[in-house]
Amino acid sequence: MDLSPIWLTLKLAGVTTALLFIVGVPFAWWLSGGRSFFKIIVEAIITMPLVLPPSVLGFYLLLAFSPQHGLGKWLHDSFDVQLVFSFPGLVLASVIYSMPFMIGPVKSALQQLPAVLAEASYTLGKSRWQTFKSVLLPNIKPSLLTAIVLSFAHTLGEFGVVLMIGGNIPGVTRVASIAVYDAVEKMDYASANNYSLILFSITFVMVIAVFVFNKYQAKSPLG
Amino acid sequence: MVHLPSFAQNVRVAAAANLQSVIDVLQKDFKKKTGISIEPVVGSSGKLVAQISNGAPFDVFLSADMSFPETLYKGGFAAKQPVVYASGSLIICSSQNIGFENWERLLLTARIKKIAIANPAIAPYGKATEEVLKYKGILDEVKFKTVYGESISQVNTYITTGVVDVGFTTQSLVKDAGSKTDLYYKVIAPKYYKPILQGMVLLKHGVNNPGAERFYQYILSPAAKSIFASYGYRIQ
Numbered sequence: 001m002d003l004s005p006i007w008l009t010l011k012l013a014g015v016t017t018a019l020l021f022i023v024g025v026p027f028a029w030w031l032s033g034g035r036s037f038f039k040i041i042v043e044a045i046i047t048m049p050l051v052l053p054p055s056v057l058g059f060y061l062l063l064a065f066s067p068q069h070g071l072g073k074w075l076h077d078s079f080d081v082q083l084v085f086s087f088p089g090l091v092l093a094s095v096i097y098s099m100p101f102m103i104g105p106v107k108s109a110l111q112q113l114p115a116v117l118a119e120a121s122y123t124l125g126k127s128r129w130q131t132f133k134s135v136l137l138p139n140i141k142p143s144l145l146t147a148i149v150l151s152f153a154h155t156l157g158e159f160g161v162v163l164m165i166g167g168n169i170p171g172v173t174r175v176a177s178i179a180v181y182d183a184v185e186k187m188d189y190a191s192a193n194n195y196s197l198i199l200f201s202i203t204f205v206m207v208i209a210v211f212v213f214n215k216y217q218a219k220s221p222l223g
Numbered sequence: 224m225v226h227l228p229s230f231a232q233n234v235r236v237a238a239a240a241n242l243q244s245v246i247d248v249l250q251k252d253f254k255k256k257t258g259i260s261i262e263p264v265v266g267s268s269g270k271l272v273a274q275i276s277n278g279a280p281f282d283v284f285l286s287a288d289m290s291f292p293e294t295l296y297k298g299g300f301a302a303k304q305p306v307v308y309a310s311g312s313l314i315i316c317s318s319q320n321i322g323f324e325n326w327e328r329l330l331l332t333a334r335i336k337k338i339a340i341a342n343p344a345i346a347p348y349g350k351a352t353e354e355v356l357k358y359k360g361i362l363d364e365v366k367f368k369t370v371y372g373e374s375i376s377q378v379n380t381y382i383t384t385g386v387v388d389v390g391f392t393t394q395s396l397v398k399d400a401g402s403k404t405d406l407y408y409k410v411i412a413p414k415y416y417k418p419i420l421q422g423m424v425l426l427k428h429g430v431n432n433p434g435a436e437r438f439y440q441y442i443l444s445p446a447a448k449s450i451f452a453s454y455g456y457r458i459q
Contacts, residue, residue, distance in 0.1 A: 020258070056432075062380075062384060062386060063384065065382050065386065066385050066386045067336075067384075067385070067386070068318070068384075068385030069234065069385070072386075082337070084337075084386045085337060085370045085386070085387075163373065167337075167339070167370030167371060167381075168342060168367070168370070168371040168372075169370055169371065169372065181373070182342070182344070182345070182373075184270075184273060185267060185269040185270050185273065185342075185344075185345045185373070186269060186344050186345055187269065187273060
């Protein structure tokens with residue numbers, strides 16, 4: 001069996017999750033503080049991929065990435081970058097697609113922390129960044145783990161968007177979910193079953209790991 | 224007692240993706256001639272066959288090749304042996320006027336970054352494209368530029384939205400989409416690929432539906448053949 005779709009899927013999920021962690025956690029922090037109409041709009045946009053059909057996202061990304069006009073043309077002409085049918089394009093799409101899974105849990109966890117925690121840290125002369133890094137984040141570890149695992153797992157499960165903008169290129173954009181679809185179309189049910197079973201096992205283990213970890217964390221004094 | 228007018232039953236037709244545009248015309252013409260409505264479901268032949276073998280309630284299947292209808296017949300899903308209703312015509316097509324006089328050379332240049340073809344493992348037009356590229360001796364050289372559509376419809380999307388520079392598709396695309404977008408194309412000479420014989424079967428599900436049999440006969444009639452011919456299909 002050709003394992004490259006599995007590796008590609010894991011790579012896509014890994015890169016996407018890492019990027020989302022770097023971008024998403026500070027972003028969630030910003031969203032968690034204060035309320036303004038602007039923040040509500042931003043949060044709504046970030047949450048949209050949760051409810052939008054992947055085909056809608058795929059269709060707009062296909063248009064946006066097209067080297068014939070708009071953003072795609074600018075990227076193509078200025079930097080010779082073509083996002084459609086490429087791995088970086090899939091990463092960008094996945095970041096958008098899985099964003100709510102990173103931001104959501106982290107934001108709610110930060111909002112539920114008692115305000116005194118940050119205030120005490122400021123009183124002791126710590127900066128906003130130090131407080132965030134050394135006081136707030138360590139206190140929301142279970143939520144961080146949930147966010148990371150969900151983002152990773154959700155990217156593994158990505159299908160509709162990749163089907164529209166991927167182009168099914170072996171080793172570049174043929175991820176496992178597409179390989180399953182392909183195998184079914186070919187009526188090669190044995191391969192479809194192999195890929196499916198691997199995806200099933202990986203996601204099952206990940207979800208179990210989160211449950212076990214969160215249960216253990218709940219017993220800790222800070223929980 | 225209420226007397227109900229006897230409406231003919233609708234006919235569900237599973238149609239290969241390359242028939243996307245021509246099926247609408249056939250549907251209207253058939254309705255005009257017989258008053259019977261068709262419900263077409265268009266998709267890649269492979270997917271439709273998988274659905275039919277798992278009990279999808281289709282009456283007639285119009286495939287993009289002969290092997291899929293053959294599979295259904297052997298599996299006991301079809302009432303009759305497959306018949307050829309048309310053969311497909313392959314074109315090279317682009318949304319830009321790039322000049323196709325010497326297209327095999329053009330594909331090798333840096334000017335062409337992405338080439339769309341239908342997945343050769345499941346789509347007959349994709350298989351024909353590979354045969355052409357192999358015959359021209361450039362199959363391996365253009366592989367890194369190739370993107371695969373899950374069906375010929377997706378290849379058409381890639382061409383018309385301009386995300387690829389060129390694509391290999393069915394000639395019926397230009398008849399239909401050509402009116403909405405500017406498309407430039409060249410017909411690939413049939414000697415470079417095995418004929419894309421497209422087969423039809425009357426499915427078991429359609430046996431008790433008189434409309435299904437009439438549609439089956441209609442597809443083989445001169446009226447339907449001339450519609451197919453106007454969309455670039457070759458007719459025996």
